[in-house]
Amino acid sequence: MRKSVLAVVLVAAICGAMPARAQDGAAPFDADLQRLAEILGTLHYLRDICAANDGAKWRSEMQALIDAETPSGERRSRMIAAFNRGYNWFQQTYRVCTPAANVAIRRYVEEGAKISRDLTARYAN
Numbered sequence: 662m663r664k665s666v667l668a669v670v671l672v673a674a675i676c677g678a679m680p681a682r683a684q685d686g687a688a689p690f691d692a693d694l695q696r697l698a699e700i701l702g703t704l705h706y707l708r709d710i711c712a713a714n715d716g717a718k719w720r721s722e723m724q725a726l727i728d729a730e731t732p733s734g735e736r737r738s739r740m741i742a743a744f745n746r747g748y749n750w751f752q753q754t755y756r757v758c759t760p761a762a763n764v765a766i767r768r769y770v771e772e773g774a775k776i777s778r779d780l781t782a783r784y785a786n
Contacts, residue, residue: 688736690784691736691739693779694780695743696743696772697773698741699743699744700769700773701719701723701726702743702746702747702748703747703748703750703765704716704719704747704769705717707766707769708766710762711762723744726740
């Protein structure tokens with residue numbers, strides 16, 4: 662779990678170091694950032710119902726990602742909508758923690774870590 666948090670923080674730091682773009686211009690990595698935001702929303706919900714007591718951490722990671730990337734206008738709206746979509750999809754499916762919810766958590770942590778690593782490898786320099 663620590664590796665995935667580190668990966669998200671690393672992506673946030675890299676996004677902050679990337680060159681500025683036009684106000685609402687799409688970045689080549691926006692689809693990946695939106696998927697990462699969706700995963701963070703999912704983890705925010707699932708980790709909370711599975712009594713991990715760290716659900717709020719995933720919302721904080723999303724805020725750190727937004728703070729580092731500093732998207733505005735439509736880009737910001739898309740990132741926030743992706744986070745909310747991930748949260749809402751699983752809120753409609755799971756009311757309590759189940760073995761399937763724990764499997765989903767594991768898979769989303771792995772996918773988020775992979776996206777973070779890929780973004781870091783591709784855009785860090």
